[in-house]
Structure formats: structure tokens, C-alpha cells
Amino acid sequence: MFKILEKTQYSENVFKFRVHAPQMAKHAHAGQFLMVRANETGERVPFTFADWNAEEGWIEFIFMVIGKTTTDLSQLGAGDEIADITGPLGKPTEMDNGSWCVIGGGVGLAIAYPVARALCAQGAKVRVIMGARTKDLLLLEDQFRELPLENLYITTDDGSYGEKGVVTQPLERLCIDHEIEHVFAVGPVPMMKFSALTCAKYDMPIIASLNPIMVDGTGMCGCCRVEVDGKTKFACVDGPDFDATKVNWADLSARQASYRAEEATAMEHRRETCACHS
């Protein structure tokens, strides 16, 4: 069992857990993920590390309430326990020094943050583009602002904060101005896909951190397979980072969406059986 030390709420639907997991904290790297099984009947769901501290023995992950598991998690608080957390999993993000643009969209900002922080720590020049549908969904702005960034750009789809529009607008300007050498993107599939298309136009290398459905997450089941450069790759062990210009985005989004009906059934079942609503 894994004890929740602290719960932070960022918005109505977005939470952060700090969990006691000293061995995981000792071995975690930016870009890696963990698998959570909330309780004995739970499914295994991947979340990327948001932060960790080896000395204090904790790890953190951020989640947005979307389905049954994240709803269950959101009802837990400090002092409660999570049945299983497995990690760190996946390859750490490869970060050479140089000039980087880190793009985070929506809940992907939680993944972009530790990558930006690690890049800053090793002395890279870092620009960050934060994107969200609306101002309330923009995560971790304060944390990003505390980093020694070259610049921070914010876009919202509805124009409620920052530049109205999408992350590819500032990205394209940065590509044109030759201010960056590498791009890291994480967020919803359309955001990553269009970031990749923008970068491809300017021969700008871009890696994306992919988030397919996983079952085991440890290189056994093959559920998280994605086509990259025409070859079958496994996000859990070959990734989660891949060359974004070579990912088959259509495949990834079809596979991500393939359990929508079951997710609705699970939520319905939860409403019917959950004691807290009776």
C-alpha cells in the first residue's frame, strides 16, 4: 500500500498527490511514468511523474478527473492509501544541452513541468509554451514561472488568458526565429500532432511523450503499441518519448478512443453502487 502524504487541488477536476514511495523517488527521472491501481478491483492506469524527492522519499503525480479511476482517486485524501503504484517505468527523456522549447497542453503540463525543470537544472536554455482550453485548466503556471526560463508563452483556445489560439502559433514563431534547437511536446493527440507538423515544416527535431492505453506497462502485453516510422513500438518500454514527426497519430487516437463506451459503463456502475451517493 502507498500512503498519500499530501493532496493539492489545482482546479475543479485537477489534483496532485504526494505519495510515500522512497525507492521509486530514488530512481525516478524526468519523462518516466508510474502505473496506479487504486484499489483491489482497480484497473492499471499510467501517470507521469510530476515531481519526486529522493531524500524525503516521496513522488508526485497530477491527474485530471476523467473516468472511473480518476474519480475514485479524487475521493482519496492525505492519510489514505493507494493499493499499488509501480514505477518508475519507461525511458527517461533524453536531454542534451542546447536551446529547447517545452510544450505542455492540458494535463500534459504536469509532464512538461519536470522535463522543463530538469533541462533548466542541467543548464539548457528553455522556452515553455503552456496551452489549455481555458484559463481554469492551465496548470502549474506559478511553478513554471519559478524556473529560470528564457521565456514563457501561454495560449488558451477561448482566449480567456494569454494568447487566443493554440500552441503551434508561438511554436511556429520560435521555429522561424531559429531561437530553438529541440522541441518536447506532451498533451492531447491533436496538439502533439500539429506541433509535429509545424516542426516538420522547419526541420525542427521534436519528441512527443505519448499516452496510449496501457495494461501492464512493463513490456509484456503489447496494448500500448504505436506505429513509429512504420514500425511497431511499445510506449511502455521503447517510449514514452518518440520522434513526433514519425508517429502514426491516427492509429494512436483510434486506439486511445476504443474504450469510450466501457468508460461510460464503468462510471454508470460507479454511480449505482457508490455508497457516497446513496
Next chain:
Amino acid sequence: MPLVNGKYVPNPKAPRVAANEEPAYERAKDFRPVDTGYTIENAIEEANRCLDCKRPKCVEGCPVGINIPKFIEKIREEDFGGGLDVIRESNLLPSVCGRVCPQESQCEGQCVVGIKNDPIAIGQLERFLGDMAGEVGSTPKVKPKNGKKVAVVGSGPSGIACAAELAREGFEVTIFEAFFTGGGVLTYGIPEFRLPKAIVKREIEGLKDLGVEIVYDAVVGRWTDADELFNEKGYDAMYMAVGAGLPKFLNIPGENLPGVFCANEYLTRVNLMKANKFPEYDTPTKHGKHVLVFGGGNVAMDAARTALRLGADKVILAYRRTKAEMPARLAEVHHAEEEGVEIMELVNPLEFIADESGFVSKVRLQRMELGEPDDSGRRRPVPVEGSEFEVDCDLAVTAIGTNANPFAGMAGDVELNRWGYIETDADGRTSNPKIWAGGDIVTGAATVILAMGAGKQAAASIKETLLNQ
């Protein structure tokens, strides 16, 4: 026991005692065990058929050399505890191996009675004794602690065997298991109807009784590694039994479509995550009505039979050779057909095709014919030109084998072969003097009994090495 002048007289011509199987069409509706096993009377009757050969061929056919005539004699004497002890000298998992070993190509395939009559049901008898363990209560002897610590990576059959052997010899043993529960492939791979999980649980509990510590959610190679275990945590040796790895794919168009599964995922969702009980359990799976399974091994059979139990109306198992070349156990092929799985021989998939919803809706296939034998000695399937045709399906499963586990080289510094499997000698020693390895990560996907045997062999080598340092 039939005695003449005080001497045992076998009755090999008596019919082999039939397995107590559940009716095929009833059992295919749920996950109950296919057969309930021999009763005491059944076991004694079957034991009376054994010739008790002086030079038993069955033992030669057993990969770990179980003294088969001896344990069968103990059954005749109704000394079930004694029979179990005989098996356990060579095999720590009789309940498991009795159910999943390919007996027809091992012990029973060599049985002399089988030349003219049906061979002795050695698998059933082994399983009978294994399942009696709870009742006959044989308490394993554990030697006093010798002060040496061994890390075992993986709690599948190989890890279980190695850990149990070492614990009995007085070693302090910790198993590091990546999942939240133990058993490895016995848990996530083999379905409940073939190997009840209560049996796996009993074996794991047995390890705890021996003093073995099991750490779950522990991925060696990420969560810890050999360096840390040896230099910071004080382990003296490590046994790597991480199992086979990621599934092989056909590499044909449409393979990533929703509704196309590889068997590892399809079986893991049900066996490990209990997707058959969704939404009581959170993990869903797809319930195909018309399912196509590709492959001819045990895993393909398990997937096809799982599809039936999840409510399929029609399940076709398509194989590129013929039934005669199938690597699956005979019993599995027989059970699958009995339950209603249709076997389509000599076909090869070319493409998975989606409907407008984006889900797989049909598969384009090609007829094959058998040509010259290949490296495996089986006749190579060759495409028949112009023979392409399509079959409708709403779910497809591929079960065409696995590649090496990607964690093989990450847990510790050991030499791998060109396919990514760990190189070892006959005792399981790797290129690293502190690391042994065995099971599927050394041999490629093989049998439970071989993996178990490798664990036992490595345990003996670890013992010899550590106690002579």
C-alpha cells in the same frame, strides 16, 4: 492393489480412467475448471495399470526426471504424502505441471503401456497428488539460516522453484515481482479454467511459509537494479526469471486497429485484471461475437476458449499449418474443439480491415500449402497464389509467440545473445559471477516444467557457489 502371491500384478489392459471433465458446452459458458480431477478411487485404479518398469521410459521423457513409477507405487499404497514427497524431489509444482505439461510428448509419450493401450495418465496422477497437498500436510524442512541473501527476480514458475529451494537450504530469499500479485505467467497467462488461481495462490503462500519475502510492484531494472541489490542491500546473488517478453506481431496492415489484440493483452485483461467481471472490476475488454484467433500454440487455444467464455457465438482458430503441426498440447486442441472452437487450417492473415466505426470488421486471408520441412522440422507453409479470401469478425487475436523480455539486460550487467535472451551455462550462470538466470528469459517461450527445472538447477548452483566462498 492387485497382488498375486504377495506380488503386484499390474492391469495395463484396463481402460485408462477417464478425466472427470465438465460437459463441454456448459463449461464453455464460464471459467470453471475443465475437469475436476481424479478421485482417490480413480487414482488408485489408474495406478494399478502401471507396469512399474525396471527401466522406466516415462522418467526419460520427463524434463526433470521425476521418479514416476515410484510416486505411482505410493498411490497404490495409498501413501499420498509419500507420493508427493517423491515428486517434490524433482518438481515443486505438481498441481501446476500435472495440468499444463505436454504429457503426450514427454512422460506419457514414452510410456510402454501406450504402445498397445492408452498410456498411464501420469499427468492426472501427478495433479492428484499435488492437489492432495492440503490434506496430507507434508511440512517442508527448512535448514537454519546460513547468512546469505539471494534476490529472485520474478515470481513465475522458475522464480518460485529457485526461491523455494534456496529458502529450504537456509538462504534469506526475497522475490521481486513487477505485478501486484504473484505467479507470473501462471497468473496473467494461463486461464482459470485450465489452472485455477487458487492453486497458484497456494504455491505463493507456500513460499511465505518457507520464509521467502515477496516484494510486489517492484520492477528490477527500474525500481532497483543489481548494483543496488549487491552493493547497498547486501544481496550475495541474484536469480533472473523475468519470463518471456513482448508479443511478436504479424506486421501486416491494420494490426493496430481497435479490436485487434495480441493474446498477451487479451489474456492479461481477463486473467490478471478480471475483465470478465467488468464493471465490478474496472478493467474492460471487448466481447467479440465473431472472433478470429491466429496461432496454433497453447496461448492461441487459451485465447480462443476465453473468447467463447466471454460470449462469442463463433470462434475460429486460424493456423498457417495443419492441426498435426500445432505446438499446443493435444488436450487443449481437443478441449477447444469440444467446446466449439472451429479450426481453420492452412491460412495466413494478410490484412485486418476496419468498418466505418474504425473497429476491425474482417480479415483478408490467404490459403497455404505445406512445402519442405524448415529448421523446426515441420513442413513450411507456402502461400497458394490467387487464394485470397475474407472472413468477417468483430474481434481478432494474434498469438504467434514472444520476443525477449526488454528487462533482460536492464536488471543487471549480463551477456545477451543476438535475440536478446540471457546467455547461461547448464547451471544457469550468466556472464556476471553474481547473477544466474533461467526460464523463458534464457530459453525463449517454453514450458512451465522447464522453467521450474531451471530454477531448481540454478538454486543448486547458487548454493554451491555461495556456501563455498
